[in-house]
Amino acid sequence: MRLSNQRFIGLDGGGSKTYCVIGDGEGRLTFLSRGSSSNMKSKPWTEVRKVLSESIMECWDNGREEESELNTVFLGMAGSDRPEDRERIGCFLEELLPSNREFVVRSDALSAMASGTWGEPGIILIAGTGSIATSYNPATDEYHRVGGWGYVLGDEGSGYQIGRSGLISMLHQFDGRGPYTAITEKVLRQWKMDNASQLITYVYENEELRKTVAEAARAVLDSAAEGDQVANRIIDEAIGELILLVETLAGKGSRREERSPLVIAGGLFDSETFFSRFRERAAERLAGFDPVRPEFPPVIGSYILALRRADIAITLQVRQRLAESWNALRGQIKE
């Protein structure tokens, strides 16, 4: 098998966008395509199918060369938890692409992890609007998860939970049940309101309740950075919850003894306040785990996992080629 002739496709199908790359077996990426959301839980299958086929075919048509062969396609997809979903995608890919290739469908969280571990086993902690921690060993396909039970039953430590706690503190101050907090003024300013009771209509009549509540996390983070006690308690609790997700996960599965890389992703970590406090607490409570924010987007993780699936070692040379070719392609992602 000549690796420079083989082609590998990695796809990241998320809630708002779908990215797809194609490259050879030695780390050279040759094309990047971009489509709309392909989350199977929030879009009808006919639409997801259309986005997938357009993204993949655009990559395949533009990124291969004469006489090159398709080897493996790795799709990291949001909302692909159920075996039925994966089978449906598999069948559709077999119609779409040259047959006898390997098609792998897994959660988009695993792609995000691989983009930080170069395809080595590891743990990913995601804290955006929601939260979840997942461990994955690409070699054995062993997978575990903790958390991620959604805004009503879980998502501890997420932007939604931080925002919700902030809004609740604000209403407790308003009611006289709780102390003063700087969160109040910040939320009122952010949402152009006169007083806390206006939250009710704004939040409950909002089509995107989850997103709206999570937006209030900004006010909590800013208040915490200024030393507000209520906000600091909320942030500390959230970080404690996220640490607990990782701790619990570290005790699961066969890799119990080893210290895995801990990849962190999601909008909350974009806040330097949050990231640095998380890192401090992780150093205390998660000895041996050094949280890293991946340099590459999840679509690169998918491509790396496609290579791993074909037993290709991600050598230093492969990494260098990958980084160089990605830098050449990434301009396209910004339109």
Add this chain to the structure above:
Amino acid sequence: MRLSNQRFIGLDGGGSKTYCVIGDGEGRLTFLSRGSSSNMKSKPWTEVRKVLSESIMECWDNGREEESELNTVFLGMAGSDRPEDRERIGCFLEELLPSNREFVVRSDALSAMASGTWGEPGIILIAGTGSIATSYNPATDEYHRVGGWGYVLGDEGSGYQIGRSGLISMLHQFDGRGPYTAITEKVLRQWKMDNASQLITYVYENEELRKTVAEAARAVLDSAAEGDQVANRIIDEAIGELILLVETLAGKGSRREERSPLVIAGGLFDSETFFSRFRERAAERLAGFDPVRPEFPPVIGSYILALRRADIAITLQVRQRLAESWNALRGQIKE
């Protein structure tokens, strides 16, 4: 003014039913009507209007006598918080009924309170699917509230919050993040599930998410009664939150020094476990408040408030007539 010739109408417009009674100025009830929901927040105004006019006219046509006069109508209505809503109801009643009468529209919580205080000033604590505490002085119309900010931002100590905490504990056990709890088995049995991860589809794809989550409170209460530690912590916290609502309210308004009657209502207090534990904690933390469950439904509170509005004293004799005539009418409520 001959009080036996005067007629007073009390209406309780709730989320599932509307009750209406008519009686004279001396405590004699003569008719009870029943209609569907008249919550202005969950039904279009044209429908609410139809339910109100049918309920009231049925009472007026059947409960008055020759030469009797309409004096006051008191409507306790769910979802009537905004002044615009009250004005709209007021205008419509003026068209419907003999003019120059007094029409009063207030929250249905105040009717529930009056049914327990015989129209004296007091506090009502409601803990059903949601929770809220309200104080009201019928003589001055002074009104305060604490809590009741809905399932996302408030409702502390409610059935929803207890159910939610129970389901979260169950998922923490499932994840390995939390200890064993008897809640798990009870919820799985109640909802005919094999394991906790099935909660996700069941809860999030349910049209009545709030009600569904609140149903899990039953499993928490049963587990607490059997000594389950996790369940007991949830129940203790919920009771603490409810006590805090009352404490905060007791510090508001002009009646700070006096000990008001504390009326309790809502489905949670139907549980003897919950009621007796609440009463114990109230005795410790709310000195002077002795929680009472009203003997009468809120529609009777509305009628009492109509009498109070006309400065009629609720003497022992009035109370006796009211209790007797209500016992004669209440059979109708059970069809």
